[in-house]
Amino acid sequence: MAETSTKPTSKDRTIIFPRGDVGILLLHGLGGTPIEMNNVARNFAERGYTAMCPMLAGHCATEADLVATGWKDWYASAEDALTTLEQRCRVVLVGGLSMGAVLAAMLAARQPQRVHGLIMFAPTLWYDGWSIPWYRFLLKLFINTPSGRKYRFVEQExxxxxxxxxxxxxxxxxxxxxxxxxxxxxxPALALRELWRLVDALKPELPELRQPTMVVHAREDDIASLTNLEYLQRNLGGTVESLVLDDSYHLVTLDRQRRLVIAKAAAFVESVARSYERAGAHEHDRLQVVA
Structure with a gap:
């Protein structure tokens, strides 16, 4: 078995498990770290897949570092990681948690020849879960004021x-x-504004996103309601496989049903890889006939 390479440095906390030639790029959430995806990545690696959890620009540092970046910087980090993974893998899927799921969808939409499948864990287009304060909509109204720019969305139970x-x-x-x-x-509020900008940029591109997609969402998600899943089901241009969880909250890759999530995601990866192999074999046979 190939040696596991986990590469945290003082500047880069990217995690990679080098295994086979089917790769899965896993993107963490807003303000999060690659460790959020470590459990999923490790389980994919145990099944023989190469898994990579890159650190997005501005993360694993201070709030000021995060605010100094925007969604285009986060996207650039994801695209750089995709390039790295392509050097090892012939089939690549992209997945992500929360904001990372939205970013993964953007990568799939803009790189259709390079991304063969998409896995969205608790995608967050809107913060509308049951634990989010009812007055959340006011933030968009005053985010450009001095007070709004200083607002911090503090994590709570x-x-x-x-x-x-x-x-x-x-x-x-x-x-x-x-x-x-x-x-x-x-x-920070300014980081939330960048998420809103990412979502606004992604929405018009969803109908053109035709890769097979799996969406995992908790029925009782405390951060992002099932409305997020339903919107994606209506607007994605390709096939959508949905898994709705009844005993988890937002962090579906870590919570009570994580084993189910990983098993279903692994089956999805296997399905996409096999489809790609069949398509490649068909194309090879066609070229042989033409020749």
Whole structure:
């Protein structure tokens, strides 16, 4: 078995498990870290896939570092990681959690020849889950004011986790002051504005996104309601496989049903890889006949 290479440095917390020639690029959420996707990546690697969790620009540092970047910088990080993964893999799928799922969809939409499938874990087009304050809409109205620009969306219980033990561990890590472990304890308003800009840029491109897509969402998602899943089902241009969870909150890759999520996602990856192999074999046979 190939050696696992985990590469955290003082500047780059990217994680990669080099295995086979089918690769999965996994993008973390806004203000998060590659560790969010580590469990999924490790399980994919155990199944023989190469998995990579890149660190997005401005992350794993301070709120000021995050605010100094925008969604186009995050997209550039994802595209650079895609290029790295392509050097090893002949088939590449892209996935992501929360904002990372939205970013993964943008990558798939803009790189249709390079991305063969998409997995969206708890995609967040809107912060409209049951734990989000009702007055959230006011932020868009005053975000360009001095007070609005200074606003911080502080993480609060249940922190995206229905599993109480994991919730306690996550909270301790998040509020430890080490943003490389569990991400920032608060999301700056200007970073939220960049997410809104990313979503606005993605929406017109969804009908052109024709790669097979899997969307995983919790029925009781505390951050992003099922409206997000329903919107994607209506607007994505290709086939959409949906998995709705009944015993999880927002962090579906970590919560109580994580094993189910990983198993279903792995089956989806296998299906996409086989389809690509069949298509390649068909094209080879066609060229042989022409020759």
């Amino acid at each position: 249940p922190y995206g986790l229905k599993d109480e033990r994991l919730r306690m561990v996550l909270a301790q890590s998040m509020f430890s002051g080490d943003s490389t472990a569990a991400g920032l304890e608060a999301t």
